[in-house]
Amino acid sequence: MKLTAWGQYPVIDTKVILPNAVLAQKLVLESSVIPFGNGRSYGDSALAPNIVPMLSNDRFLNFAEESGLLTCESGVLLADIIEIFVPRGWFLKVTPGTKLITVGGAIASDVHGKNHHVEGCFSACVQEFTLMLADGAIVRCSREENQELFHATCGGMGLTGIILEVSFSLKRIKSKHIDQTTIKTGNLEETFAAFEAYKNFPYSVAWIDCLAKKADIGRCLLMVGDFANDGNLNYKAKKNVSIPFEFPGFALNNLSVRAFNWLYYGKVRKRVTQSQVDIDSFFYPLDALDHWYRIYGKGGFTQYQFILPKEKSLIGLKEILEQISSSGKGSFLAVLKLYGPANENYISFPMEGYSLALDFKIDPGLFALLDKLDEIVAYYGGRIYLTKDVRVSKTIFEQGYPLLDKFREVRSRYGLNKRFHSLQSQRLGI
Ligand SMILES: Cc1cc2nc3c(=O)[nH]c(=O)nc-3n(C[C@H](O)[C@H](O)[C@H](O)COP(=O)(O)OP(=O)(O)OC[C@H]3O[C@@H](n4cnc5c(N)ncnc54)[C@H](O)[C@@H]3O)c2cc1C
Known part of the structure; x- marks a missing residue:
């Protein structure tokens, strides 16, 4: 099928691999894939010859009313969270300028909003997530467990595996x-x-x-x-x-x-x-x-x-x-x-x-x-x-990101560089 992201440039031919029970097996078979959320990134970071669409991975799993900790699958849209939780007095701690993105996309781009100077990026409200690696194994990542995978995945543009379930905090509000x-x-x-x-x-x-x-x-x-x-x-x-x-x-x-x-x-x-x-x-x-x-x-x-x-x-x-x-x-x-x-x-x-x-x-x-x-x-x-x-x-990309070698090293140590590629990562030699 033909695929493009929000900028409508470039348009490419791609094969879709469904994120169901056979995904782990497929991952082992396919030479290279990239997760695809709701395609609100503008360029080629979610584009590749093989994509794993994540939108149907969209169940809400738990909400702790005392702490505001929400657990859901990574294909849930921010729009759905807002629709359900604003009437109950909760809002996202960090939101970009569109609510039409998935929770997985919010982590993979480590998105920020109008309050970065106060709250930081989306990852600041993430407690933990599960991640499917190159061989189909699923690991839990947080600031305490698999820290390197956590810090590589937040902002890692889908190049460190497939984010499956996420726990993150909402904030209390008193008005719409x-x-x-x-x-x-x-x-x-x-x-x-x-x-x-x-x-x-x-x-x-x-x-x-x-x-x-x-x-x-x-x-x-x-x-x-x-x-x-x-x-x-x-x-x-x-x-x-x-x-x-x-x-x-x-x-x-x-x-x-x-x-x-x-x-x-x-x-x-x-x-x-x-x-x-x-x-x-x-x-x-x-x-x-x-x-x-x-x-x-x-x-x-x-x-x-x-x-x-x-x-x-x-x-x-x-x-x-x-x-x-x-x-x-x-x-x-x-x-x-x-x-x-x-x-x-x-x-x-x-x-x-x-x-x-x-x-x-x-x-x-x-x-x-x-x-x-x-x-x-x-x-x-x-x-x-x-x-x-x-x-x-x-060259310009590498000059701007001083911890890129650490990112590359983690990708290589976990064999992620053999499985997860986008057009962007190949263009930039990530
Ligand atoms: C109108 C508009 C306003 C925006 N404003 C802002 C803003 O203010 N701040 C900001 O930071 N960004 C902003 N963005 C960009 C947008 O928030 C990000 O591009 C976001 O990542 C898109 O999420 P998505 O679900 O559409 O993912 P996609 O665009 O499909 O994918 C984006 C990246 O996430 C990866 N990914 C997606 N799902 C997963 C998953 N489950 N596991 C692992 N990796 C995954 C993809 O591989 C890709 O690298 C804006 C975009 C638009 C269109």
């Missing part, structure tokens, strides 16, 4: 609403100052106008917030609107992005605005549009996400935003986030600093621009996020 403050800034210095001034809020994220020029470079709308206290837990997921067909190639260009950015930034008049929003609008605005990748046309798109160490973030981001602005390749989505310290996982993405994520339609000249941006990221000691990537070079 979030009290949000929006701060409008005029340039990058003001944006950084605002992040610092509001860093006591558990959630923060900024939308940057990436086509702004000169003195306006880095101007943004910074949204910060926390759960309200009103006791209203009457949550129902919002109905989605669908983009019905792929837009023609000319629909999305420098002009349309510039017009969108101008309107979006301009619609906020005051420097500081207060509002109350619901969970779906605050955490998952993009989920409201089904198939929104269709606006990028048939050729697909990619998300470029990098992080820079805090002390280099201002200078590095300025250079990168200048390059993007002068290239004329705009992005509707340009999201800046603040991160707390890195964790112990070998190839997790976050480090203490700032990260920017930008969506770009795939077109001639894009990869040359991204290669240039890679050089700036590497120069300032940053790294690229694997779960979004489809084209970074081996």
Whole structure:
């Protein structure tokens, strides 16, 4: 069958191996496989000639009401957890900008949300999981048991085996609403100052106008917030609107992005605005549009996400935003986030600093621009996020991940490097 991930690029032929009782046997027979969650990674990390689809591995197994510890299979979607647990006063401790991902995918990418500076990555709330290794054996992994497999698997992009069952903590909430403050800034210095001034809020994220020029470079709308206290837990997921067909190639260009950015930034008049929003609008605005990748046309798109160490973030981001602005390749989505310290996982993405994520339609000249941006990221000691990537070079990747050799060594010691491969891992020689 044909398979692609969220960026719709590349599209490959793949064979599906079902995750049932014969899986262990099959694993021994198949030369190489990669687990596939809900395909919300953007590039080629879940793509391979043989995939193991995990969505049907989706049973809830236990919930400890006193501690908030949930045990479920790895194919459960975050959306299902929210639907069931928000009305009971529980929410995810860490959630990315989409709820349409599996728990296995959340661990394999060690995803982060708007609260990394407070709560860290998804792995921070994981107590333990079971993992199927290359020979079909199933082991329990935690910070106490099989620690190396635990730290390799969190952020390990499916390259250390198949995550089967997971126990992780939820957090108590008193409302389905979030009290949000929006701060409008005029340039990058003001944006950084605002992040610092509001860093006591558990959630923060900024939308940057990436086509702004000169003195306006880095101007943004910074949204910060926390759960309200009103006791209203009457949550129902919002109905989605669908983009019905792929837009023609000319629909999305420098002009349309510039017009969108101008309107979006301009619609906020005051420097500081207060509002109350619901969970779906605050955490998952993009989920409201089904198939929104269709606006990028048939050729697909990619998300470029990098992080820079805090002390280099201002200078590095300025250079990168200048390059993007002068290239004329705009992005509707340009999201800046603040991160707390890195964790112990070998190839997790976050480090203490700032990260920017930008969506770009795939077109001639894009990869040359991204290669240039890679050089700036590497120069300032940053790294690229694997779960979004489809084209970074081996050299740039290796420079960004100092514990990569440890990751490779664990993979080799357990024979995982003979069984688990994605297009991405082969491209990058992981
Ligand atoms: C709109 C949108 C917003 C996003 N926002 C964020 C964000 O804010 N922060 C963030 O960190 N990420 C974000 N992401 C990325 C997304 O959270 C990750 O790519 C996530 O891993 C996707 O999970 P999935 O279940 O779809 O897995 P897939 O995309 O299918 O796979 C992703 C990786 O997980 C591995 N994997 C999947 N299941 C298993 C398993 N059971 N065992 C072992 N490995 C497995 C795959 O092999 C692959 O390497 C966003 C994506 C979208 C589309």
